Amino acid sequence: MDDATIIELYFARNEQAIRETDNKYGKLCLHISKNILSNTQDAEECVNDSYLAVWNKIPPTRPCNFSAFLCKIVRNLSLKKTEYALAEKRNRNATVSFSELEAILPDRSIACNAERDELAKAISRFLADEKEIARHVFIRRYFFFDSVSDIAKRYSFTESKVKNMLYHTRNKLRDYLRKEGFYI
DSSP states (O other): OOHHHHHHHHHTTOTHHHHHHHHHHHHHHHHHHHHHHOOHHHHHHHHHHHHHHHHHHTTTOOOSSHHHHHHHHHHHHHHHHHHHHTSSSOOHHHHHHHHHHHTTSOOTTOOOHHHHHHHHHHHHHHHHHSOHHHHHHHHHHHTSOOOHHHHHHHHTOOHHHHHHHHHHHHHHHHHHHHHTTOOO
């Protein structure tokens, strides 16, 4: 079933929408959540919570890209669950990914949502101008929290090449953000 039809099911408040969402995107959602939580049971719970969140957001929201909309919800709920449940014992993949970016991103104390939105837009512009493979590797690491070894397998690279690509992309991003006026 295509995304537009699934969205229409949500607007009709038809519970089939959740089943169709799970059939089409369940594995992707579980993959994202497991990468963050490192626990299948917690990940499954988070995916189910995500379906409820989508049910509550559609309507009134009509997402242009349903899969991105869903992945963002799964990712955010998984990160919240990690923060809540593992406050002292952080997930290694998520913690390592964030620590890699810490040196190049502005101070986390950015107070206003508008400033966070501007940062997000700047990062999106930067990634849009990057080579496709570098962009994909960057997103797999820092959005999906894939491990370096998983990324290397996915693209038939060595782990060293993946680490090198991430290093160079992070440095280019840092320079780009500085030029855009973000204090790092």
